[in-house]
Amino acid sequence: MLNINVYAEDYGWLFEDLKRHFAAASSDTVRVTISSSPQIAADRWIALRTAEAHHTPDPARTVVCIHDFFDDPGLYSRAGGRRGVREAGALWLCHPAIGALLMRDDVDLGRCRLLASPIGALKAFSPRQTLPPRFTVGWIGRNDPIKRLPILLAVLAQAAPDRSEFEVSLVGEDLAPIAEQVAALGFAVRHHDRRAVPIEACPALYRQMDVLLVTSASEGQPMVLFEALASGVPVISSAVGWAPALADTAPDFVRIAEGEGEMVAALAAVRRRRDDLFARRQAMAELVSPWVLEEWVGSLLQLAVALPEGAQ
DSSP: OEEEEEEOOOOSHHHHHHHHHHHTTOOSSEEEEEESSOOTTOSEEEESSGGGGGGOSOGGGEEEEEOSOOOOTTTTSTTSTTGGGTTOSEEEESSTTHHHHHHHTTOOGGGSEEEEOOOOBOTTOOOOOSOOSSEEEEEEEESOGGGOHHHHHHHHHHHOSSGGGEEEEEEEESOHHHHHHHHHTTOEEEEEETTTSOGGGHHHHHTTOSEEEEOOSOOSSOHHHHHHHHTTOOEEEOSOTTHHHHHHHOTTTEEEOOHHHHHHHHHHHHHHTHHHHHHTHHHHHHHTTTOBHHHHHHHHHHHHHTSOOOOO
């Protein structure tokens, strides 16, 4: 039986959730182990965090994942923090445009197996069946400067003259101070600490939203985009990750908005069309149906299995 070790240090819920789903994918022919650092005795490795890829015992038998567009000069160079991609047997890119960043640092993409796709949403995400009592704006993520939470606060302050008609749902990490600021603006707030809420409980949280806001300065996907649409919830997003491509295909379901003014206008448009968008929730889910987290897990395991044997 082939032993595939999926490793990543615990820096938050994303990688811990992914590790659990890999562990659940063990089969009669493949045993998946998960850990915070690579296990020497494994036959193949999947490095979930790019910066930890160079710790693998055998790069040629390792799949390295890249989840973002971080583009610091020399990041993927021989001396860079993500140098582990250079000798990897396979690479997974959350977006095909990341290939340009690798080639900028002279990473030879022709020498390894390559898969470029979003992760997608869990199968458990399904279209909502009811509208919440009040128009509910959702925001999901961690409290980090790259997420640009001040934009969320500014949009809420401008977009809702009658606070009693709105509700805000915050799901993520270190968001208690943000929840307090939203409440101080006069909104009803539901705050869910993602460290205490497993991913299996998240579909129900999405189905209580009317719209999801993505305010980030940079994202590789983001996963919340796919999870919201799979739940039949429209998205207003900055031009990050897969949002522009999905907006080109379905502009009613994904609206690109940069800055406070555009987001306020987009939020007003979604509110005006609340009933119509709710009626089209199944079409939103179908838009992202090609990408499913469980299938992504299977694809990466297949990629690892296909890597050639090395010195044992």
